[in-house]
Amino acid sequence: MKKPAxxxxxxSAPASAPxxxxxxxxxxxxxxxxxxxxxxxxxxxxxxxxxHVIAAAxxxxxxxxxxxxxxxxxxxxxxxxxxxxxxxxxxxEQRGTGHALMVAGEALSPYDNVIVLSGDAPQITPQxxxxxxxxxxxxxxxxxxxxxxxxxPTGYGRVIRKSARSAEVKSIVEEKSARPAQKxxxxxxxxxYVFSVAQLFSNITKLSTANPxxxxxxxxxxxxxxxxxxxxxxWKTENAAEILGANTRAELALIDxxxxxxxxxxxxxxxxxxxxxxxxxxDSDVEIxxxxxxxxxxxxxxxxxxxxxCRIRSYSVIRDCEIGDGALIRPGxxxxxxxxxxxxxxxxxxxxxxxxxIGEGAHxxxxxxxxxxxxxxxxxxxxxxxxxxxxxxxGVNIGAGxxxxxxxxxKKHTTVIEDGAFIGSDTTLVAPVRVGKGAYIGAASCITEDxxxxxxxxxxAQQVVKQxxxxxxxxxxx
Ligand code: UD1
Ligand code: CA
Numbered sequence: 001m002k003k004p005a006x007x008x009x010x011x012s013a014p015a016s017a018p019x020x021x022x023x024x025x026x027x028x029x030x031x032x033x034x035x036x037x038x039x040x041x042x043x044x045x046x047x048x049x050x051x052h053v054i055a056a057a058x059x060x061x062x063x064x065x066x067x068x069x070x071x072x073x074x075x076x077x078x079x080x081x082x083x084x085x086x087x088x089x090x091x092x093e094q095r096g097t098g099h100a101l102m103v104a105g106e107a108l109s110p111y112d113n114v115i116v117l118s119g120d121a122p123q124i125t126p127q128x129x130x131x132x133x134x135x136x137x138x139x140x141x142x143x144x145x146x147x148x149x150x151x152x153p154t155g156y157g158r159v160i161r162k163s164a165r166s167a168e169v170k171s172i173v174e175e176k177s178a179r180p181a182q183k184x185x186x187x188x189x190x191x192x193y194v195f196s197v198a199q200l201f202s203n204i205t206k207l208s209t210a211n212p213x214x215x216x217x218x219x220x221x222x223x224x225x226x227x228x229x230x231x232x233x234x235w236k237t238e239n240a241a242e243i244l245g246a247n248t249r250a251e252l253a254l255i256d257x258x259x260x261x262x263x264x265x266x267x268x269x270x271x272x273x274x275x276x277x278x279x280x281x282x283d284s285d286v287e288i289x290x291x292x293x294x295x296x297x298x299x300x301x302x303x304x305x306x307x308x309x310c311r312i313r314s315y316s317v318i319r320d321c322e323i324g325d326g327a328l329i330r331p332g333x334x335x336x337x338x339x340x341x342x343x344x345x346x347x348x349x350x351x352x353x354x355x356x357x358i359g360e361g362a363h364x365x366x367x368x369x370x371x372x373x374x375x376x377x378x379x380x381x382x383x384x385x386x387x388x389x390x391x392x393x394x395g396v397n398i399g400a401g402x403x404x405x406x407x408x409x410x411k412k413h414t415t416v417i418e419d420g421a422f423i424g425s426d427t428t429l430v431a432p433v434r435v436g437k438g439a440y441i442g443a444a445s446c447i448t449e450d451x452x453x454x455x456x457x458x459x460x461a462q463q464v465v466k467q468x469x470x471x472x473x474x475x476x477x478x
Pocket of ligand 2: 245
């Protein structure tokens, strides 16, 4: 996928452009999710929470300037996002958000500013991160925090401004420590910050654990920095959805819902028709070209890419597939890790397992299962068939009920069917076996030997006809 230009690099960067790092706090266990899986690996929009935050971060600064602070199940978290090329910092004991930054001090020392993101808030956009950074630089602040107004601010830290009109912040008060009057404040701390690295780390050791959670709160940096005469400011976003954190299963579901609606809306603006979008599950990384129609109750997952003018009918589940222009996917198809050529027709009820490569204009019909096969241009396998480990040429007709016997109990073997061959219904092809170009296989054959080009292969019991047998039997019964 094409990456948009990085959001922060000014057009003509001065020689003294500030060096900016992004730290993502992702070490927590996520106690409120009651899960074996670490919090940041729970999925929304088809990928882990942390992967979304990293994706936003790496559109603002290069991956080598992104530091994920991990701790709980660090190995698992690291391998889940290893392909992103970001750095990892280990916070082996999780003693609070302030402590998470303490352990990152050395790694962040070469930078002027650090943007701090929460690994459990996946809807943050590169635009908002960049806007927060720009505000911080404009304001020459030591700390800038992102806020939003929430109708129900329960559970969040509240922003205490110097005065209602001022961008300057006196402190952030956590829910558990807030006085009744402070609890009435609707402006909440979103959990995203920019710090001057020098100011953060020359004051961070002053944090204490004298609070109801006995943790080092990063939020306490606001009042600490202010007390040393530093400037602490807040930048408010109208888009409250962007800051939602997934602390509970209910919040996970809500974020997933938001994200998928946003994905559908984005696809519709680029010319994709989606009927009844609330019923469609389309993962964040999926690409769909214009004039393709998605019917209700369709799932398109993973890294799938769908061309233009396709129609994906209801109840199909498509994962990591590439589908060419003008293809028709009839209802109820399940396909994974496969490539479908332009104008191909699939289904209803086709099952394409990984490695299926369906050629241009080919047809795969109902109750046909494929795995690791190449089906050539214009070939047809329309009914009740299993094709595995096969190379099938162009213009081949596979009759109903054809089975490739690809597994001998120990090893997999390949079936080759060359261009223009005709496989009669109910044929079993015992691999390894080859059917030559233009050859015919008589219906109900069990083919164990190669059939040369343009010949007929036939292997079935000779038919016996006993004249009058049935009639005689009926008279016997009387
Ligand atoms: C935090 C803020 C709160 C804010 C809210 C916004 C603090 C003290 N409070 O609360 O003001 O309104 O976010 O969502 O910061 N983490 C670590 N190491 C730790 C502890 C946490 O990496 O030792 C990570 C977590 O994995 C998580 C993030 O930091 O990704 C935030 O921690 P969390 O416990 O969710 O903070 P909140 O209670 O949501
Ligand atoms: Ca949180």
